Amino acid sequence: MNLLKKSLLKSPWVFHLALSPCNNCDIEILDVLTPRYDVERFGVQLVGSIRHADILLVTGVPNYKNWQKLKYLYEQAPKPCFVVAVGTCACGRGVFKDSYNSPCSVDEIVPVSAYIPGCPPKPEAIIAGFAKLINVLSKK
Amino acid sequence: MNVLTSLFLYLFFPGFLFSFMLSVICGYVDRKLTARIQYRQGPPLLQNLYDFLKLLAKEVVVPQDANFLFILAPFISLASVILASTILWTAIFFKKGFVGDIIVLVYILTIPSIALILGSGSSNNVIASIGVAREIKLLLSYELPLITSLLVAILKTKSLKLVEIMHNCNVSVETVIASLIVLITLQAKVGLVPFDVSEAETELASGVMIEYSGLLLGLIKLTKQIMFSLIPAFITGIYYYKGGVLAFIIKYILFLILMTLIRNTNPRLKIDQVIKFCWFILFPLALLCVILTLIKTV
Numbered sequence: 423m424n425l426l427k428k429s430l431l432k433s434p435w436v437f438h439l440a441l442s443p444c445n446n447c448d449i450e451i452l453d454v455l456t457p458r459y460d461v462e463r464f465g466v467q468l469v470g471s472i473r474h475a476d477i478l479l480v481t482g483v484p485n486y487k488n489w490q491k492l493k494y495l496y497e498q499a500p501k502p503c504f505v506v507a508v509g510t511c512a513c514g515r516g517v518f519k520d521s522y523n524s525p526c527s528v529d530e531i532v533p534v535s536a537y538i539p540g541c542p543p544k545p546e547a548i549i550a551g552f553a554k555l556i557n558v559l560s561k562k
Numbered sequence: 563m564n565v566l567t568s569l570f571l572y573l574f575f576p577g578f579l580f581s582f583m584l585s586v587i588c589g590y591v592d593r594k595l596t597a598r599i600q601y602r603q604g605p606p607l608l609q610n611l612y613d614f615l616k617l618l619a620k621e622v623v624v625p626q627d628a629n630f631l632f633i634l635a636p637f638i639s640l641a642s643v644i645l646a647s648t649i650l651w652t653a654i655f656f657k658k659g660f661v662g663d664i665i666v667l668v669y670i671l672t673i674p675s676i677a678l679i680l681g682s683g684s685s686n687n688v689i690a691s692i693g694v695a696r697e698i699k700l701l702l703s704y705e706l707p708l709i710t711s712l713l714v715a716i717l718k719t720k721s722l723k724l725v726e727i728m729h730n731c732n733v734s735v736e737t738v739i740a741s742l743i744v745l746i747t748l749q750a751k752v753g754l755v756p757f758d759v760s761e762a763e764t765e766l767a768s769g770v771m772i773e774y775s776g777l778l779l780g781l782i783k784l785t786k787q788i789m790f791s792l793i794p795a796f797i798t799g800i801y802y803y804k805g806g807v808l809a810f811i812i813k814y815i816l817f818l819i820l821m822t823l824i825r826n827t828n829p830r831l832k833i834d835q836v837i838k839f840c841w842f843i844l845f846p847l848a849l850l851c852v853i854l855t856l857i858k859t860v
């Protein structure tokens with residue numbers, strides 16, 4: 423079993439889930455995946471289907487149009503699957519806290535395993551967040 | 563050959579275990595080379611093994627409306643690709659085979675695509691069905707030039723036995739062209755980049771594989787990996803076998819690198835472009851090679 427767990431940490435495939443962000447966080451995530459920061463070194467790969475995902479990268483604030491879809495997508499993902507909130511919006515709604523179109527924050531809908539604050543977070547911060555998540559999971 | 567030796571061949575040496583290890587190494591070479599071309603560092607040596615083991619540990623999600631083919635298809639495709647690799651590597655290592663094994667090989671190599679079509683089609687997903695439609699068109703377009711250019715080697719050596727073809731096929735203009743056509747069409751068979759229309763991560767969200775998860779996805783990926791590691795051996799074996807062991811290994815690596823380069827330097831074609839390319843460019847070329855061979859041998 424230990425080998426399986428180790429390989430889970432060695433190849434986390436990420437699925438990019440945008441809940442109406444302002445697009446800056448998404449661009450930073452793309453930055454992490456492209457050659458300059460090259461997270462394939464750690465086995466991280468961007469996948470197109472939720473069925474292949476190990477980590478959901480959530481950006482943006484849930485609104486009335488999509489908050490149920492977040493829940494639905496999380497249920498669709500094969501477990502074990504971890505949610506990472508990227509950006510202040512996804513961490514705690516930021517300035518949109520009292521907005522008319524903001525029912526709740528991400529962690530009230532699905533369990534969030536790691537928060538990466540910043541508006542938008544630097545690519546280095548996102549990689550550091552990954553590293554911390556993997557560290558914590560490997561101790562479990 | 564009795565049952566036990568065939569079982570040993572199938573499960574261990576040229577069969578499952580050997581091709582699994584070879585596919586991990588080939589996958590590493592492929593991904594590392596891709597990374598270096600893009601000025602990246604690339605994954606560690608055993609990355610493909612980690613990916614496979616991880617997929618074993620994940621939950622398998624079966625769609626509500628799927629039927630039994632959805633689960634059966636990945637197993638069938640893996641079993642058939644292992645059978646193909648057993649036949650090919652047995653001919654290369656032990657110089658054993660039977661009359662007509664090249665035809666059997668061509669048939670077996672189509673089973674993974676058909677299994678994927680059936681399995682993915684039964685998942686009742688809209689995007690998967692688009693992928694399935696494209697996969698069928700792909701299958702129809704690349705089989706024609708592939709079989710025609712294999713005919714060159716068969717006519718040249720006047721034999722249907724893989725071992726005899728290997729030992730009698732001399733390098734000439736038509737075999738070089740035919741081998742390149744086989745390389746391109748087999749690239750389409752594995753779904754590598756110029757021909758990855760049925761997967762198309764960016765437009766179809768991995769298309770035919772969209773509903774697969776966990777173990778089943780791992781088996782499909784493993785099938786593709788093993789097929790990928792089989793292609794250089796297939797081409798070297800049929801068209802360029804003459805020479806020693808070292809020459810074989812060097813040619814194997816060269817073809818592996820060539821495939822990776824093709825996949826890295828080409829954009830994805832549209833499905834109609836693939837059909838036009840295969841039927842109106844590759845097929846006449848292959849036919850020309852066949853005619854040349856006939857003129858030379860008669």
Ligand code: SF4
Pocket residue numbers: 443444445446447481482508509510511512516540541542543
């Ligand atoms: S955290 Fe900032 S950059 Fe990211 S989506 Fe929200 S507003 Fe945009």
